[in-house]
Amino acid sequence: MSSTKELQQQLELRASALNKLQKDIAKNHQVRRQYTIQQGENEMVQKELELLDEDTNVFKLIGPVLVKQDLVEAKANVNKRIDYITGELRRLDSVLKGMEEQQNTKKDEVIKLQQRIQALQPGKARA
Template sequence: MSAAKDLKQQLEVHATALNKLQKDIAKNHQVRRQYTIQQGENEMVQKELELLDEDANVFKLIGPVLVKQDLVEAKANVNKRIDYISGELRRLDNVLKGLEEQQNTKKEEVLKLQQRIQALQPGKARA
């Protein structure tokens, strides 16, 4: 009976790890969603800035105050933001890929442990 108890403890450890991985994946998706929204907003601003004449007035909201900003500087800032956000999205995709691989491995380990526990239980009908 000790072997079954050990297997159950291992199962609990792996199930806890699997649960943590699933939470990490959900958090990754949430952060990715936020970056995707920001990327869309910045791309929209970029398109709007491209429509302006070179001598147009551009203002940046800093706290409660609108501050005049050079058009070239505004375009550069938006482009930098889009580059940064794109980089973060790529990084999050790579992290997500690793987390999903770990999750699949943990699922397999949990399944194997469950099967071993079932095999050790006497009187159970086997398929």
Template sequence: MASSTGLRELQRDLENKANDLSKLQKDISKNHQIRKKYTIQLGENELVLKELDLLNEDANVYKLIGPVLVKQDMAEANANVKKRIEYISAELKRLDSTVQDLEDKQNSKKETIMKLQQKIQSLQAGKGKA
């Protein structure tokens, strides 16, 4: 009797853990998507920076803000793009660390789930024998 209640508890535990794991996996995939987006933006910004470097100092540069084009200084635009790149790189780094963290968590969760499964199996086997 005690073993069967223990088994039930273990199974509930396992279910919870499995839910946690799936949540973690969802987070990870979300993070990956965001990361992808940022990488693309980073590439685009680098392209912009390259083009801006190729422009003359007196070239007219505009920035699209909402529906209007706002005239910008070359220097200003350059600084803006650089800042943006910095921000994106920092963001990417942050995302990397969080993804790493999540993956660690995921692995530990997987291990605990494996252990739980083994426990349940051994319990069931014991019950089957008895």
């Protein structure tokens, strides 16, 4: 049977791992939010490009300079960007699902350790 001290050390390790995982989940949400904003912006650009005539001048901002760009090329670039962002969002969702499953497992481990520690402490009122 494990001592209270050993259980306390295990609890601290698992709680620390849970805390790190929760920070990683928050970071994932932040990155996902940025990609979602970029996706919306690019979809808006895509709709605007669809409204243009084929002979319309299109310019791309490269650093401080506007460079003339072919409309077909501009549409292709925006479509590629949207495809890339969509793929990244799918990947982030998949990673998030895995992290949330790990989080649930770690929470259960922490709760069980806390219960074991409480059960080993004499004289404590059990509710």
